[in-house]
Every structure is written in C-alpha cells, then in structure tokens.
Amino acid sequence: MASETDIANVALRLVGGTRITSLTQGTPNANAVQDLYSTIRDELMEFPWNFATKRIELAKSTTSPGFGYDNAFALPSDWVFTISVHDNDESVGTIEFRHEQVGAQNVIATDVDSVFLVYTYKEHDPNIMTPAFRKALSSALARDLSITVANSNVLEDQLGKRATKDLARAKSLDAMGSFPEPRPRGSWANSRNRSGSGYAN
Numbered sequence: 187m188a189s190e191t192d193i194a195n196v197a198l199r200l201v202g203g204t205r206i207t208s209l210t211q212g213t214p215n216a217n218a219v220q221d222l223y224s225t226i227r228d229e230l231m232e233f234p235w236n237f238a239t240k241r242i243e244l245a246k247s248t249t250s251p252g253f254g255y256d257n258a259f260a261l262p263s264d265w266v267f268t269i270s271v272h273d274n275d276e277s278v279g280t281i282e283f284r285h286e287q288v289g290a291q292n293v294i295a296t297d298v299d300s301v302f303l304v305y306t307y308k309e310h311d312p313n314i315m316t317p318a319f320r321k322a323l324s325s326a327l328a329r330d331l332s333i334t335v336a337n338s339n340v341l342e343d344q345l346g347k348r349a350t351k352d353l354a355r356a357k358s359l360d361a362m363g364s365f366p367e368p369r370p371r372g373s374w375a376n377s378r379n380r381s382g383s384g385y386a387n
Contacts, residue, residue: 188312193324194219200328200345203335218334219327226326228308230319230353234269236363237316238309243275244301249288255295258288259303265292267306273298318356325349 195205198215206216209223231238244259251258271294273281283296294301312320326349332342 188315188320190223190312193312193320194223194327196321196324197327197331198335200325200348201331201336201338201341203331215335218331222327222330226330227310227323228266230323230326231266231306231308233267233306233357233360235306235309235316235319236360237314237319238306239269239304240264240307241277241302241304244294244303246299246301247288247291247293249291251286251288251293251295255284256297257299258286258291258293258295259301260291260293261285261303262305262307264307265305266308268294269304269306271296271304272302273300275302277302277304316356316360318352318359322349322352322356325352 190209191206194209194216197203197219198205203215204213206213206219209216209220240262242262244261247258247260249258250256268285270277271281271283272279281296281298281301283294283301286293286295288295294303309315315323325345329342329345329349332338332345
C-alpha cells in the first residue's frame with residue numbers, strides 16, 4: 187500500500203534528507219514536506235488523468251452570470267481540470283462556455299440548459315494514483331525541497347529536469363489508457379475570444 191509518507195521519503199532521499207514516519211510528526215523535514223505536498227500534488231492533477239476522471243451532470247445555479255451567457259452551473263468542490271463539457275449525457279458534441287466566478291461559486295457559464303461535465307478531480311489517495319504519477323510527484327516534491335532541506339541551487343536545477351521528465355512520462359503512459367476526449371470550446375486560452383477550442387484550466 188502506497189502512502190503520502192512513502193512519496194515524501196522518496197523525495198527526501200533524492201535531496202539527502204532524513205526519512206520521516208509521518209507528514210505531521212513535527213520534525214523540520216516533515217514540516218517542510220507538509221508545507222509543500224498538497225500544493226504540488228494539486229498542481230500536478232491539472233491534466234486529464236484517467237485515474238482521476240469523473241462524469242457528472244451539473245446543477246444550474248440560481249444566480250446568472252449577469253450578461254453574455256444565460257446560465258451558470260456550479261463546478262464540483264473537487265474539480266481541478268475540465269476535460270470536456272456537453273449538453274447531453276452521451277458526450278456528443280461540445281458547447282460554448284467559460285469558467286467564471288459567480289457570487290462565491292466557480293461556475294461554467296453557458297447558454298445551454300443542461301451541462302454534463304467530464305473533469306479531473308483532486309485525488310488524494312496515493313493508491314489510486316498510478317506508479318508513474320507517484321514518481322512524478324516525488325520528483326516535483328524533491329525539486330522544491332532541494333533548497334529547504336539541502337540548500338542547493340545546483341540540486342534544484344538537476345531535480346527540476348528530473349521532475350519535468352518524470353511528469354512527461356506519467357502523462358504519456360496515462361494517455362495510452364484511453365481514446366482522447368474532444369476538446370471543449372471556450373477555455374482560459376480563449377478567454378478573449380468566444381470561439382475556438384482547447385482544454386480549460
């Protein structure tokens with residue numbers, strides 16, 4: 187069984203740090219890991235990972251976007267990355283939309299009356315993550331620990347290259363597990379243009 191501590195100890199080994207028994211044990215190394223772990227993990231989740239994909243119908247918000255779009259649909263609390271957005275439960279076609287903030291909610295703003303979302307959620311269980319993703323997470327954590335624990339800019343540069351390579355490999359292996367989803371129209375990349383396509387972040 188993999189654990190957050192296992193991932194952390196791989197990272198600490200890469201920077202020559204002392205092993206820990208828990209992220210909350212209160213030692214300097216444990217505190218350094220705890221400061222970084224969840225942020226780095228959630229950043230790496232911003233990709234259409236097969237192991238962390240959900241499909242749901244969103245509930246329409248009682249508050250409209252104000253102008254430009256007719257409806258707003260609140261994003262799930264565990265949302266981290268939009269893979270595709272549809273107006274039907276067969277995932278046929280795509281719709282025009284934007285990610286916006288309406289009131290206190292992060293929403294999908296659109297003109298359609300029903301929204302079916304395929305998205306990456308914040309998976310926290312290392313046993314659900316693929317081995318390649320866990321390795322990429324350890325490498326990214328080690329990169330950021332290289333200054334705190336090892337006080338080495340040279341090591342930070344070396345581990346940065348390793349982290350980039352490990353993440354690319356994890357994405358490549360994950361992509362082999364499914365046929366690509368159609369890219370949704372309307373994204374952060376097109377925030378100034380209501381046409382076009384691309385993954386939304």
